[in-house]
Amino acid sequence: MATPFMIRKRPFAVEPVTGLMLPDGIFDTCITRLLISVYLVNDSKHTVRGFWARIADTPDYTVLGLREHQVNRELASGAATLLQWEVTFAGAQPGKKTLQIEAGGMSVLESGKPLYWDGYCDARYFLSSTSYDSTSKTYLCKVPEGSLAITFDNSEQSLETTKPGDEGKLPPVQFPQRLTATVLPNGLSLPFEDPWWKVVGWLVALLAGIGALLEASKGHGSAQIGIGGHGHDNPADFEWCIPDPTAFGEGNYATPAGILSAIANGAMLVGLADDADPWERGRTAANLLTGEVPVRETVSVDLTYPPAMEAGTPFPVGAKWTYDAVLSTGRATSLTVNETRTNVHLATWEMQAPAEAAQFDPIIVRLRGQDAQGTFYKGDELYAYAIAVAPDGKNSFRIPLLDDGANRDAIASDGWYTGVILIEELMAQAKFDPLGEWKVHFVVQDVNGASPSMPPKEAATYIGGVPLLAPLIATRANGESCTVNKYIKIIIKKFL
Numbered sequence: 001m002a003t004p005f006m007i008r009k010r011p012f013a014v015e016p017v018t019g020l021m022l023p024d025g026i027f028d029t030c031i032t033r034l035l036i037s038v039y040l041v042n043d044s045k046h047t048v049r050g051f052w053a054r055i056a057d058t059p060d061y062t063v064l065g066l067r068e069h070q071v072n073r074e075l076a077s078g079a080a081t082l083l084q085w086e087v088t089f090a091g092a093q094p095g096k097k098t099l100q101i102e103a104g105g106m107s108v109l110e111s112g113k114p115l116y117w118d119g120y121c122d123a124r125y126f127l128s129s130t131s132y133d134s135t136s137k138t139y140l141c142k143v144p145e146g147s148l149a150i151t152f153d154n155s156e157q158s159l160e161t162t163k164p165g166d167e168g169k170l171p172p173v174q175f176p177q178r179l180t181a182t183v184l185p186n187g188l189s190l191p192f193e194d195p196w197w198k199v200v201g202w203l204v205a206l207l208a209g210i211g212a213l214l215e216a217s218k219g220h221g222s223a224q225i226g227i228g229g230h231g232h233d234n235p236a237d238f239e240w241c242i243p244d245p246t247a248f249g250e251g252n253y254a255t256p257a258g259i260l261s262a263i264a265n266g267a268m269l270v271g272l273a274d275d276a277d278p279w280e281r282g283r284t285a286a287n288l289l290t291g292e293v294p295v296r297e298t299v300s301v302d303l304t305y306p307p308a309m310e311a312g313t314p315f316p317v318g319a320k321w322t323y324d325a326v327l328s329t330g331r332a333t334s335l336t337v338n339e340t341r342t343n344v345h346l347a348t349w350e351m352q353a354p355a356e357a358a359q360f361d362p363i364i365v366r367l368r369g370q371d372a373q374g375t376f377y378k379g380d381e382l383y384a385y386a387i388a389v390a391p392d393g394k395n396s397f398r399i400p401l402l403d404d405g406a407n408r409d410a411i412a413s414d415g416w417y418t419g420v421i422l423i424e425e426l427m428a429q430a431k432f433d434p435l436g437e438w439k440v441h442f443v444v445q446d447v448n449g450a451s452p453s454m455p456p457k458e459a460a461t462y463i464g465g466v467p468l469l470a471p472l473i474a475t476r477a478n479g480e481s482c483t484v485n486k487y488i489k490i491i492i493k494k495f496l
Helices: 197-216 254-271 278-285 423-429
Strands: 012-015 034-042 047-054 068-071 080-088 095-108 114-133 138-143 146-157 174-185 294-304 316-327 332-342 348-352 356-358 363-370 382-389 396-401 417-421 436-446 467-469 472-475 488-493
Touching: 034 047, 034 095, 034 114, 068 080, 114 197, 138 197, 146 197, 174 197, 174 254, 197 254, 197 278, 254 294, 254 316, 254 332, 254 467, 254 472, 278 294, 278 316, 278 332, 348 436, 363 382, 363 396, 363 436, 363 467, 363 488, 382 417, 396 436, 417 436
Parallel strands: 356 488
Antiparallel strands: 012 034, 034 080, 047 068, 047 095, 095 114, 114 138, 138 146, 146 174, 174 294, 294 316, 316 332, 348 363, 363 417, 382 396, 382 436, 396 417, 436 467, 436 488
16 A cells, blocks of 8 residues: 655755754755655555654755654644654755655554555655855855856844853854845746745845855854855844843753844845735836747845834734846846835744653643634644753753644644653753753644745745744844743642
8 A cells, every 4th residue: 555645745854953943944055964854644444553664865966864754643634744854955056856754653443454555655845056156255156047146245243152161252143134136037937936036035035144164163063154245334233132042941052042043034035025925026117029038137125124023923024125137139228126024934932841840751842822813723734842941051952843643743733733752862962950840842834835836936925934933032132132022930849
């Protein structure tokens, strides 16, 4: 029998040091290590009792860690569970790629008899290639449908921070303020025939920020690009809050800056609009003739940020931009827009955890969120994890949150994303005293919900990787630490 699994949502890229999904889940060759992250959905009417899943090396990537997952838990009909593989895309060419997963396991029929199966399921993912030219201070991102070159003429920033133990500096977090982005398109197609060109710009901006963090992170290797392309006009640009490197444990010092960078660059996405970006609006205003296509399209952007930006809330971002294009007929066209857009990637949250727990009891933490229409997110719609910080403030652990009906998650696809803290297992990873107050923070990003059958311009309005809940709030705090967002406190005792 063929595998009962299907992949509804496009596989997405996660950067393993910060744990953050890259913009719209797009993979890029400039980050040397990425996690292929994919939700497998039980598309059969039978419960899966256990299974294995593996991927092999391809001409595009090499698997760096575990190739095969052994999943010893039940997966009900319709349930989705997340698997990840660490890979490197070094030397790969950009394009729409195919991820093939081999899986085998056992399901249970209505009669109670076992049904053994194995087979393959596959899905498309997107791979771009970004590089940085230090002479021109230009980033260049290549996709099959063309290229986008971007310079950051001015960026508002936070101050640089010192790694715990005074072991060097972490770079400032950049809030892109003035930028120039030029697309050299191959016709009228959207990147990967799916996202807007602004999503490629958003990807580059976050890659620059994350790349700088990785280069500064001791023992984590390096990215192939850095932050050098960002500039600032004067010291007043250093007015954003400082991401405290010890906020989520001293060993997790890159994550606060990574999260602040995700908020900052997500705001750039907000200002350039989801329904149609400047390139699409410029093309529409040009009233292209039959057979006429853009040859070179430049968008100059000036962004205005609010005093504070909290993921998942409707904060405004002002955007003044000009689209200038040269068309295949030799005609030139231009469009200038000055507007304020509001974040539409919204969520309100409910968190649950025990106030107290015994040292060696499983500690269940749960989270659920509603969108702007009051509908609960569920199943494969979110990528979420908790950061559990031990009482010593030095050790912290990333806890996956899943709505798959397994591993203490009561019901699949009911909107409750559940994680389990097993202190005995965590103490095998690090030596620390578990007794006292634990702090549990949450990170949530949406997963792109476009289906492969959608027309490109409809699919482009579905954007994934946007922070819906973050443990920090970005504020213009003039050198003060960033505000810590809502979190849960759990008191761990030896006995209850």
